[in-house]
Amino acid sequence: MKIINILSLALCWLIVACSAKTETAQEAVATSEEMVSQAEFNADSAYRNVKTQVDFGPRVPGMEGHDKCAKYLVSELKRYGVDTVIEQKTTVTAFNGDKLPINNIMGQINKGAVTRVLLLAHWDTRPWADAEKDKSKHTTPILGANDGGSGVGVLLEIARCLQERKPMIGVDILFVDAEDYGNSGDNEDTWCLGTQYWIKNLPYSPSRKPQYGILLDMVGGKDAKFHREYVSQYVAPSIVDKVWTTAVASGYGDVFVNELGGSIVDDHVYVNQGGIPCIDIIETLNPQTMSFNPTWHTLDDNMSNIDRQSLKAVGQTVLNVIYNEQ
Numbered sequence: 134m135k136i137i138n139i140l141s142l143a144l145c146w147l148i149v150a151c152s153a154k155t156e157t158a159q160e161a162v163a164t165s166e167e168m169v170s171q172a173e174f175n176a177d178s179a180y181r182n183v184k185t186q187v188d189f190g191p192r193v194p195g196m197e198g199h200d201k202c203a204k205y206l207v208s209e210l211k212r213y214g215v216d217t218v219i220e221q222k223t224t225v226t227a228f229n230g231d232k233l234p235i236n237n238i239m240g241q242i243n244k245g246a247v248t249r250v251l252l253l254a255h256w257d258t259r260p261w262a263d264a265e266k267d268k269s270k271h272t273t274p275i276l277g278a279n280d281g282g283s284g285v286g287v288l289l290e291i292a293r294c295l296q297e298r299k300p301m302i303g304v305d306i307l308f309v310d311a312e313d314y315g316n317s318g319d320n321e322d323t324w325c326l327g328t329q330y331w332i333k334n335l336p337y338s339p340s341r342k343p344q345y346g347i348l349l350d351m352v353g354g355k356d357a358k359f360h361r362e363y364v365s366q367y368v369a370p371s372i373v374d375k376v377w378t379t380a381v382a383s384g385y386g387d388v389f390v391n392e393l394g395g396s397i398v399d400d401h402v403y404v405n406q407g408g409i410p411c412i413d414i415i416e417t418l419n420p421q422t423m424s425f426n427p428t429w430h431t432l433d434d435n436m437s438n439i440d441r442q443s444l445k446a447v448g449q450t451v452l453n454v455i456y457n458e459q
C-alpha cells in the first residue's frame with residue numbers, strides 16, 4: 134500500500150513536471166537555449182576587487198593610489214596565472230597641459246592562441262567631481278567605485294575563473310589608463326588617453342590581433358540596465374547580438390535590455406580605430422538621468438552604491454561568451 138502511494142505520488146509529480154515543461158513553444162525554445170555556465174562568476178569576489186581598488190583612494194595618474202593600484206593589478210594578474218603581463222608605461226599630455234604618468238596593463242591568457250578576445254576596462258579615476266551640484270566639490274577627485282573600479286573588479290574575477298577552467302581561445306585582459314581625464318565640455322579626443330596610446334603601440338603583430346573586444350565601463354550601478362550602446366551597435370552589431378543573446382541564455386535578460394541605448398565616446402571608439410571591432414557594456418539609460426548612473430562623476434561614486442547583482446550579470450555573461458568561443 135505504501136509503495137503504491139509513493140508510486141502514485143511520483144506519477145503525479147511526473148505529470149506536473151511534464152505539463153510544466155510543455156507550456157508554450159517560445160518557452161521551449163528559451164529552455165533549449167539555456168546556458169550552463171562552465172565556471173561560476175563569484176559576485177562577492179568581484180565586489181572585493183572593487184573595494185580593494187577604492188581603498189587605495191582615487192587612482193588619478195600621479196597620485197599615490199594610482200601607483201599602488203598599478204602594482205596590485207599586475208600582481209593579481211600574475212596570481213591568476215596569466216602567461217604574460219605587459220606594462221605599457223609612458224607620459225601623455227592632458228587637454229589642460231597636465232603631464233600624466235600612465236600605465237596600460239595587459240594580461241594574456243593562452244598567449245599562443247590565434248583566436249583571441251580582448252576584454253578591457255579603464256582603471257584610472259576622474260580627478261574632479263565635476264558633476265556635483267555644489268561647485269566647491271568640483272576639484273575633489275572621486276573614488277570611482279563604479280567609474281573605474283567596477284569594470285576592473287569584474288575582469289579580475291573573470292581572470293580567476295579562466296584560471297580555474299581554461300577557455301579554448303586566447304583572452305587578453307587589458308586595463309587602460311587615463312580614460313577619465315577628459316574635458317567635460319568636449320566630446321572629442323581629450324578622453325581615453327591610455328587607449329589612444331595603446332592603439333598607436335599595439336602589442337600584436339597584424340595577424341595576431343584579437344577578433345573582437347568587449348569594454349566594461351560603469352557596470353556596478355544599483356539595478357543597472359544595459360542597453361545596446363549606440364556606437365557598438367553601429368560598428369559591431371553581431372558582437373552586440375552575441376553578448377545580449379548570451380545574457381538572455383544565462384538568465385540576465387532583465388539586465389541586458391534588447392533596445393538601443395545612448396551613444397558614448399569611450400575606450401571602444403579608439404579600439405575600433407585600432408582595427409579591433411569593440412563594443413561597450415555601459416549604463417546609458419538610467420531612469421533617473423536618462424544617461425549614466427546618478428553617481429557619475431560625483432562623490433557618491435563609492436562602495437555604498439555598488440550592486441553585486443550588476444557585477445554578477447555582466448561578469449557571468451562575459452565569461453559565458455568566452456567559454457562559448459572556440
Ligand code: AHN
Pocket residue numbers: 280312313319320321324350351397398399
Ligand atoms: C564622455 O563624457 C564624452 N564620455 C564618457 C566616458 C566615460 C567617462 N566613461 C566613464 N567616464
Ligand code: ZN
Pocket residue numbers: 259280313430
Ligand atoms: Zn568617468
